[in-house]
Amino acid sequence: MAKKKRQTKASIQKRKEIIIFGVCIALIGFSLIGWFRLGFIGAVIDNSMRVVIGQYTIPYYILIIVILLLYLIRPDAFERSPIFWIGITLLSMSVILLQSLTFDRSLIGIPLIQMFFKEIPVIFSNPSANAFGGLVGAVLYGLLSFLLDREGVIIFIFVFFLIAMGILITPTKLFEPVSKGAKNSKSWFERHKERREESKSKKELETSVDAMIDSNYEEVRANFVSLDEAEKKETPVVKDTHKDSSLFMTLDDELEVQKEDTAIVEPLSKESEEVKKDDEVVSVPSNAVANYSNYRVPPLTLLESQKGGTRSSANAGSAKAKADRLIAVLKQFGIEATLIDIHIGPAVTKFELKPDSNVKISKISSIQDNLMMELAVKTLRIEAPIPGKSAVGIEIPNVEMIPVKMREVIQQTTNFNDPNNINVALGKDLMGKPIVVSLNKMPHLLVAGATGSGKSVCMNSIITSILLTKKPDELKLLLVDPKKVEFTPYVEIPHLIGPVISDPMQASMALKVIVDEMDLRYETFSKTGVRNIGSYNEKVQQFPQEGLKRMPWIVVIIDELADLMAVAGKEVETSIQRITQLARAAGIHLIVATQRPSVDVVTGIIKANIPSRIAFAVSSSVDSRTILDSTGAEKLLGYGDMLYIPMGEPHPTRVQGVYVSDDEVRRVAQRSSDQAKPTFDDAFIKLDGVDGNHGIVDSMDDPLYEEAKDFVVREQKASTSLLQRRFKVGYNRAANLIDALEQNGVIGPANGSKPRLVFVQAAEEIE
Structure with missing residues (x-):
C-alpha cells in the first residue's frame, strides 16, 4: 500500500488561503443576495439581518462587502491596531441605538426587551414592519434606558459617535501620543509650522534651480557636442557623485542632475544598459534620503509565539537528581561544597556551589572529566569562580532543550523600539533573562563558530531585529554573502545601501567605499560643529532651516570573513581596522562572521579592534582562545548555545540564542520589501570602478x-x-x-x- 504523501507547510498554507478566499466570496455573494432580496434566500437573509441589527440594513451590507474585498486585495491592511476595530464597533453601536430611539417612550428595561421578542415573528414575516434597532438595539437600549433613562441614552449615542469618528479619522494623532508619551509627540502648531517651512524652502530651492539653469543655458548650449564627437566619449548612466556631490544633496536634486546629464548621453555600455533596465532599483548618493513617511515596520505578529511554555518538568526533575549526584561525586574526591542555587535555562542548567574555605578552586577544575562521566553528560563547563560571587558554577546540558523565540524576547524587553539605539534580540541567559544588545554600544561585533553551531541563525536574528525596529531612512545595510545563499531573503528590502555582494573582490572594494563614506561624514561633522551622528541628527531636527539632511546608521554585515581574507587579506584588514577604530561616532557599525576562527582569518589587528564577540561551539580550545582570549567555547552544545562577551566586560556570558525560522525571516523581509524598493548608492553599483589603492x-x-x-x-x-x-x-x-x-x-x-x-x-x- 502506497504511503500517504506528507503535506508541507506551504501546501497547508495554500489550502488555508483557498478556504479563506472561498468563504469571503461566499459571504460577499450572500450579502448581495440579501441586499437586493433576491428570491426566498434573499428574503430570509434580509429579514434575519433586520431582526438582529434593525431597520436599516443596507449600510451594514456595504460595510461587510467593503471589508471582505479589502481583505482579499490587501490582507495586511487588517493587521491594524485593535483601537481601529473599537472605533468600528462604537460607530455601529451608535447607529443601532439611534434606530432604537423609535421604541415606545414608556417602555424601558426588561419590558422593552420582552416586547421586542414578541414582535420578532412579525418583523421576520413582514418587510414593512418596523424593526427598530433589532435584537442588539433592544438589549442595549433596554439596559441603558433602565440605568440612565432615555435622555442618558441620547448622551451615550452622542459620546459613542464622537469617539468612533475620532478613532476612525485620526487614530494616530489621537492615541499614539497617549501610548508613547507626550515627549515623543508634536503639537499641531509645530507640525503646521514645519510644513510651512518645508514648503517655503522647497519654493526657494525651485527658484535657485531655475536661476542656475537660466544662467548656465548659454554655457550648456556652447558645450553641446555633435553626435559624431559624442560617440567617442561614452558617459555612463550611473553618475559617480559619492565624492564630488554635495553631502546634503536631496533626492530631487540628484534626479534633476541625472536628467540633465542623460539629455546628451552617448551610446551606453552593456553594463550600463543592464543597470538601466533594472527599474526596481533607484541609484542615488548615500546622503540622498528617500521619503519613507508611509513606511511601517513589520509587526511582531509575523513572528511565531512561544509554544509549550518556557519551563519543562523533565528538566526540573533531572536538575534535582543531578544536584544530589554532583554533591556526592565531589565528596568522593574530598571536596566539601554546599549547593547554593540551581538555574534552569533554555538549554543548560547551572549549579552554583560554595566550596569550603580550605578547598582550592583548581581542584574542582581538575576533575572535570570525572564529573562528566559520573553525571553521564556529553559536555560540562566549569566557571570557577563565578564573576562577582564567592561560588563555582557547573553547567550541564538539559534533558529537554526549549527553543527561544524572538517574539517572546522582544515582548519581555522594555523600550526595544528605542529610536536612539539599534537593539538586537540575542537570546536568553541561564537565568531565563532576555538578552538584548545595542549595536551603538558594541560598537562592532565578531561572530565565530563551527558549521551548524547557529552562526547563520544569529545573523538572521540580527537583521530581523533591525527590520522590526528601523525604517529604511533611519538605517542602511550593506550585506556581504560570499556563499550566495545566506542573505537571499533580503535582496529586495529597502534598507539596502547597495546590492548584496557575493564576490570577495567587490566586497573588499565595498569596504573601501565605506571608509570613504566615513571620512565624508567626519568632514561634515567638522563643518557643522558636532562630534557624532547623534548630535548631528539632533541638530538636523532642531534647525530645519539650515537644510541639513538626516544621516542614517550604516551596518555592514560580512557573513564569511575567510573568503575575503583569502582574496585580499591586506586590503580587507586595513579597511576593517579603519572602520572599527573610527566609524562608531560616524554611525557605521561592522558585524563580521566566520566559521574558520583561525589566526590567519581573525588576525590580531582585527581582534584588537572588535571589542564585542560571540563564540558558538568550536572544535578546539585554540579556536576558543582565538575568539574570546579564553577557553570555554569548545564545551558549548551548538544549536544557538553561545558565549557573548560585550565591550568592557572581562568574562563572557552564556546565552541561548533566539531561533528565527526561515518562514519568519521570509515574512518579515517580504513585508518590508512590499512597502518600498531598495535605493542603492551609486558608489556600490560601480564597485568595478574602485581601485584597491586609490578609491573610486x-x-x-x-x-x-x-x-x-x-x-x-x-x-x-x-x-x-x-x-x-x-x-x-x-x-x-x-x-x-x-x-x-x-x-x-x-x-x-x-x-x-x-x-x-x-x-x-x-x-x-x-x-
Whole structure:
C-alpha cells in the first residue's frame, strides 16, 4: 500500500488561503443576495439581518462587502491596531441605538426587551414592519434606558459617535501620543509650522534651480557636442557623485542632475544598459534620503509565539537528581561544597556551589572529566569562580532543550523600539533573562563558530531585529554573502545601501567605499560643529532651516570573513581596522562572521579592534582562545548555545540564542520589501570602478590611461594581466583601462582565448 504523501507547510498554507478566499466570496455573494432580496434566500437573509441589527440594513451590507474585498486585495491592511476595530464597533453601536430611539417612550428595561421578542415573528414575516434597532438595539437600549433613562441614552449615542469618528479619522494623532508619551509627540502648531517651512524652502530651492539653469543655458548650449564627437566619449548612466556631490544633496536634486546629464548621453555600455533596465532599483548618493513617511515596520505578529511554555518538568526533575549526584561525586574526591542555587535555562542548567574555605578552586577544575562521566553528560563547563560571587558554577546540558523565540524576547524587553539605539534580540541567559544588545554600544561585533553551531541563525536574528525596529531612512545595510545563499531573503528590502555582494573582490572594494563614506561624514561633522551622528541628527531636527539632511546608521554585515581574507587579506584588514577604530561616532557599525576562527582569518589587528564577540561551539580550545582570549567555547552544545562577551566586560556570558525560522525571516523581509524598493548608492553599483589603492576612479580620467594606451600601441597587444604586471595595479583598475581602450577604438573586443586586436599602429598619433 502506497504511503500517504506528507503535506508541507506551504501546501497547508495554500489550502488555508483557498478556504479563506472561498468563504469571503461566499459571504460577499450572500450579502448581495440579501441586499437586493433576491428570491426566498434573499428574503430570509434580509429579514434575519433586520431582526438582529434593525431597520436599516443596507449600510451594514456595504460595510461587510467593503471589508471582505479589502481583505482579499490587501490582507495586511487588517493587521491594524485593535483601537481601529473599537472605533468600528462604537460607530455601529451608535447607529443601532439611534434606530432604537423609535421604541415606545414608556417602555424601558426588561419590558422593552420582552416586547421586542414578541414582535420578532412579525418583523421576520413582514418587510414593512418596523424593526427598530433589532435584537442588539433592544438589549442595549433596554439596559441603558433602565440605568440612565432615555435622555442618558441620547448622551451615550452622542459620546459613542464622537469617539468612533475620532478613532476612525485620526487614530494616530489621537492615541499614539497617549501610548508613547507626550515627549515623543508634536503639537499641531509645530507640525503646521514645519510644513510651512518645508514648503517655503522647497519654493526657494525651485527658484535657485531655475536661476542656475537660466544662467548656465548659454554655457550648456556652447558645450553641446555633435553626435559624431559624442560617440567617442561614452558617459555612463550611473553618475559617480559619492565624492564630488554635495553631502546634503536631496533626492530631487540628484534626479534633476541625472536628467540633465542623460539629455546628451552617448551610446551606453552593456553594463550600463543592464543597470538601466533594472527599474526596481533607484541609484542615488548615500546622503540622498528617500521619503519613507508611509513606511511601517513589520509587526511582531509575523513572528511565531512561544509554544509549550518556557519551563519543562523533565528538566526540573533531572536538575534535582543531578544536584544530589554532583554533591556526592565531589565528596568522593574530598571536596566539601554546599549547593547554593540551581538555574534552569533554555538549554543548560547551572549549579552554583560554595566550596569550603580550605578547598582550592583548581581542584574542582581538575576533575572535570570525572564529573562528566559520573553525571553521564556529553559536555560540562566549569566557571570557577563565578564573576562577582564567592561560588563555582557547573553547567550541564538539559534533558529537554526549549527553543527561544524572538517574539517572546522582544515582548519581555522594555523600550526595544528605542529610536536612539539599534537593539538586537540575542537570546536568553541561564537565568531565563532576555538578552538584548545595542549595536551603538558594541560598537562592532565578531561572530565565530563551527558549521551548524547557529552562526547563520544569529545573523538572521540580527537583521530581523533591525527590520522590526528601523525604517529604511533611519538605517542602511550593506550585506556581504560570499556563499550566495545566506542573505537571499533580503535582496529586495529597502534598507539596502547597495546590492548584496557575493564576490570577495567587490566586497573588499565595498569596504573601501565605506571608509570613504566615513571620512565624508567626519568632514561634515567638522563643518557643522558636532562630534557624532547623534548630535548631528539632533541638530538636523532642531534647525530645519539650515537644510541639513538626516544621516542614517550604516551596518555592514560580512557573513564569511575567510573568503575575503583569502582574496585580499591586506586590503580587507586595513579597511576593517579603519572602520572599527573610527566609524562608531560616524554611525557605521561592522558585524563580521566566520566559521574558520583561525589566526590567519581573525588576525590580531582585527581582534584588537572588535571589542564585542560571540563564540558558538568550536572544535578546539585554540579556536576558543582565538575568539574570546579564553577557553570555554569548545564545551558549548551548538544549536544557538553561545558565549557573548560585550565591550568592557572581562568574562563572557552564556546565552541561548533566539531561533528565527526561515518562514519568519521570509515574512518579515517580504513585508518590508512590499512597502518600498531598495535605493542603492551609486558608489556600490560601480564597485568595478574602485581601485584597491586609490578609491573610486573613472577610467577616462585615470592618470594611467594615456600611459596604458601608449604601452598597448607600442607592444601591439593588450590584456588585463599585462597591464597589471606592467603598471602594478589591481585587477579592477586594469580591467577598467582595457574597457576604456576598447570603447575609444584603440583595441578590439575580447575574442575568446584569442588575443585582442590592436587597431592603432605605433606610427600613428592617437587623439
